[in-house]
Every structure is written in structure tokens, then in C-alpha cells.
Amino acid sequence: MRFLFKTDYEDDIKLFPHSGYLYSYGLLIAVLLVAPYVLSSYLMSQLVFVCIYATVGVGLLILTGFTGQASLGHAAFLAIGAYTAAYLQQFNVPFPVYFLAAGLLTGIVGALVGFPALRLQGIYLVIATISFALIVEEIMARWESVTHGNEGMRVKTMQLLGTTVPRDGPTFYYLCLAVLVLTIVGTLNLLRSPTGRAFVAIRDSETAARSMGINVALYKVKSFAISAAITGFAGVLFAHKLSFISPEMFTLQLSIEFIIVILIGGTFSLHGAVLGAIFLVMIDPFLTYLKDDMPGIIAGVAATLGAGKERAGHIQDAVAAFASANGLKGAIYGVIIVLFVLFEPLGLYGRWLKIKLFFQLFPLYKRATFKRQKIYVKSERNR
């Protein structure tokens, strides 16, 4: 096991605590760079979605994970980013300009949402963000002169520096990857700055943060604005990837999906956003696999176990019927969320840390290290 001795402040806030980080992340970047030449076009498309979802996840983590302000309205910020891009594109505004404009506008809207949110806590904040998202959704559907209402808007192929960037080409993937990496690096830098530490202080105890001289209101609004702006950037990429946007894409369902991303990945570290995004985006290919291959495999197993040919056929039909049942995806989502909250509250990244620690401490690992303590309900009404 490696022991890190920190002798000064600079050591404590290093982005790469030791050389192992450089090698492993370098390798990861290299793998991601050659991915377009290896993977199938379907998987590449899923990978682009992973990048977009992970970017939103990072944005949401700043707000929910690090500042402790729950939001079920991030689909609205994504929508504002996407619609800004689609609208400005009509006037032949170049990509870099509308990309930044979308982020700026979403950031401003985020700050505006942050102001009323200042006085709200817990459940009230959740409801307020849901209300905000529903209102934005309705505006998208009704403001027809700008958004074309429920007909939706077509997003033209991206023009970057005089070249065309098709939405399923490798260049678009590199662009999404670059946005994700820049967002992560920027967020890491933010989190080790006084601003980031103020966010964490507010999350841990608002009262304590205030008594340490932190301007809670200012930092909450900042957190909302930054989180919204990042989501807005992701929204531009989202619009280009889908090439068509309409209000019914940005529903509460999508906001919940973003929360699932950080919940499954782990809300205490940026790794969580990426792992969660991979998990969420890959559910779809997995379900397709389940639908196409599972019935045959199970029938084959049944046949080798001694079931007759007719019996195996019945089993195959039954499994196929189950796997293609309407709403199976929703049920799987539900079960996954509940299981993660109950049994893996630290998410996938928490599990990874546990596995890592197991090998580092082998054979001295104790399960009790991560055991949850018994907690009794104490009224939050008296906060």
C-alpha cells in the first residue's frame, strides 16, 4: 500500500496525488481516443450519450452532491441550452458563439432560479424545481414564434471552423469528449478553490457555514448558475446529437434520469457522474440484448437440462413475452433505484473504492469500515 505524506498545502490540493493517477487517466484518455476506430457505430453513438449525460451529471453533482441542494428540474436547463442553440442556428450564428451563448443564458436562468431557492429547503426546494421544470416545458410548447411549439425544431448539422461535423462521426464524439473532460477538470479546480470549499461547507451545515463567514446566499446562487450553465452546454450537444428537439423530450422523466445518474454513480465524487452515465445509457443496449438473445439462451439451457423440445419452445416464448413486455424498462429502473438506495448508498464509485481498499489492505479489510450507522429520525421541521 502506498502512503501519501502531505507536507504542505500544495500537496493537499494536487489534482494528481501520485504518478499512478497520471498513468491510469492517460491510459483511459488513450483508449477513449482510439474508441471510434474500434467500436461499432451504435456503441459510438451510445458513447456520445454517455459523454452528454456525464456532463449533465457533473453539473448536477456541483449543485446536489457538493452544495446539497436537490434539483429535479435539470431537464429544463438542458432544454434551454438546446433551444438556444436551435434558435440561434437559424440566423447562421457560428457554433462557438451559440455554444457559449447557450451556456451563458442557462447560467443566468439558473441564477434566477437560485434566488427563490435561497429560502427553500429539502422537500420545498424539490417541489419548486419540479414546478420550474414543468413551467419551462409548457413555455417550450406554447411559445411558438421561437420554439415552434409541439412541432419541435430541426437542428442543422454542426459547422465548426468551416468544416461540417456530422452527428455520428468521430469528430462530434471528440467534441463531446473534450467538453466532458474540460468540464471535469474545471469542476475539479473549482472544488479545490475557496468557492468549492464554501459549497461543501454549505452542504454539511448551513448554519456552521454562515458562522464561518460564508455568504450562503451568494454561494447558493453561484452553485445554481454554474450547475445550470454546464447543463446548458450539454444541452447544445444534446440538440446536435438528436438533430431534432421538441418539448416532450425534456420532461420530468429526464430530470429523474439525471438524478439516477448521480445516485447510481455516487454523489460524493465526480467519478460518480461518469460511472452513472455509463450505467444509465447502457441499460438500453442491455435490454435489447435481453429481448433478442435471452429467450434463446434460456430455452437452450432448459433443453440441455432435459426439457422436451415443445417444453423448451414454450419457455422461449414465455421469456420472450416477458422481456418484450411493455414497461419492463420502467420496472427495471424502479428496482435499480430502490436497490441502490438500500444497499449501495455510495453508488458504483463507492463500490469501486471498497474493492480497491479490499486489495490494498488484504487480508485486513473489515466490512465495518463502510457500515452505515444506525440513525434515528429527528424532525427536520425544527431546523
Add this chain to the structure above:
Amino acid sequence: MLDFVQQLVSGIALGCVYGLIALGFVLVYKATEVVNFAQGDLMMLGGFFAFTFIGMMGLNYWLGFAGAVICMALFGMVAERVVVRPILGYPQFSIIMATIGLGYFLRSVAGMIWGTDDLKIETPFSQGVLRIGSLVLAYDKLSVIAATVILCALLYLFFNRTTLGTAMRASSENMLAAYYMGIPVKRVVSIVWAISAAVATAAGVLLAPITFIHSNVGLVLGLKAFPAAVLGGFGSIPGAVVGGVLIGVIESMAGFYLPQGWKDVAPYIVLLTVLLLKPEGLFGLHVRKKV
């Protein structure tokens, strides 16, 4: 003027349904500080149970109603035991996510079992109208209002006059202290969930003649019931019903007098305004944390 009264009554009836769902939120919140996002889905499930008993098995309406309520009360207990109890006391956000997950699961499973069509239950209130002068009031709407008033009165008496009700309030204030006082907190919490699921079922069955039952009805109405509960200040039983009625009336008036599209957002705009001016809701308690 007649239109106005007509809209008012249908708004109040709709609002009573929101109020009943909100009542379920508030009951659970009062007792355990848990915000149950699956409350609307419990209502949906209750409606489907009632449909199974009345529509498919051909039972008497009241018998089917009672059967659905009992089944759902048991279901509420099971849901509490399996999903909520292990994480009781953890950050509210985790609990909200767990109940959202439960809601997803219930919606999909109900869709798989009962299909995605709109279902209808025949009730004694389905047909017929009450005429007062030139005012025409449908029985189905009046039945919702009457049932809400009765349920509220019963719950109010239960919480304020019975030992069990007092025990519930005590365990919500401080669970550990309640344990020390000899209150069987776990059983109390189970009972609260049973009551809340039963209230949700009542809402679902009463609603059946007005809106049909389908697997997404819980989500749609649950999202309206939330503003109702928040408007009344989470944790106040009369507040939930008043909030529900307010939301219902606002929605119905906005649908009638304002251009299309306002109907769906008006409740949320009102909610945001109220939260801006009075973050604890209309009937909420404002207490500062001691450090």
C-alpha cells in the same frame, strides 16, 4: 355567474381529490418525515384493485371498495417494511429517490398486469345529477367532496383525540425519545403507512368516475397533489385539504377563463409565488434551528 359556480364546484371536487392524495403525503410526513413520491401510484394501485374487485369479479361497490382499502392498507405496510424502514433517518434525498423508484416500479407493473387502457368502474355515483334551481351538480363530484370532509374529520379526531394519534405525533417529533417513552415506533410507522395507503385508495376509487384509471394517473395527479401539500405547509392536515382545494379551483378557473395552456401551469405559478413569499407554506410552522 352560473358558469362560475359550476366551475367552482368542479374545481372543489377535483381539489378534494388532490387534497386526499396530499393528505396521504402529509400523514406519512407527519409521522416519519418521509416524503412519499409514490403516493399517487398507491392511489392508482388502489383504483386498479377496486376495478379488479368490482369490474372483473362483479362484487358489490361497497364490498369492493372495502376490499381494495384493506388490500392497499396491507400493501402500504409491506412497502414501508421493505423500502422505507431500512433507510429511515437517512438524508431526505435518498428516501425521496427510493420512493420515486417504488413509484416507477408500481407504474410499470400495473401497466403490465392491467394493460395501458383507460379503465372505468361503475359506481352508484356515476350517473345522476343534483339540480338546485338552474344549477346542475353531478353526484360523482359531490361524493368526492362529501368523502373528503368525512375523512378529514375522522383523521383530525384520530390525530388529536386518540392515544395512537398522539403516539404518532410524538414519534415524528423525535423517534429516539418516543422509543424511550415506550412507544412502539416501528408498529406506529407501519400503521401510518397503512392509513395513508387506505386514504390514497379512497381517493382512487372516488376519482374513478371522474377521471378514468390508467397506470399513469398516479403520476399526473401526484404531481398536482405535491403543490397542494406544499401550499398547505407540509405537515398540516387541514392545510393539505385547503391546499388541494385551492389548486383544484385555480386549475379549473384557469382552464375556463384563461387561454389554453394556462390550466396546467397555473397551479405551479401560484405555488412558486407562495413559496417565494412564505417558504413554509400557508399553514406551516416556522421554527429556527438552535445551534
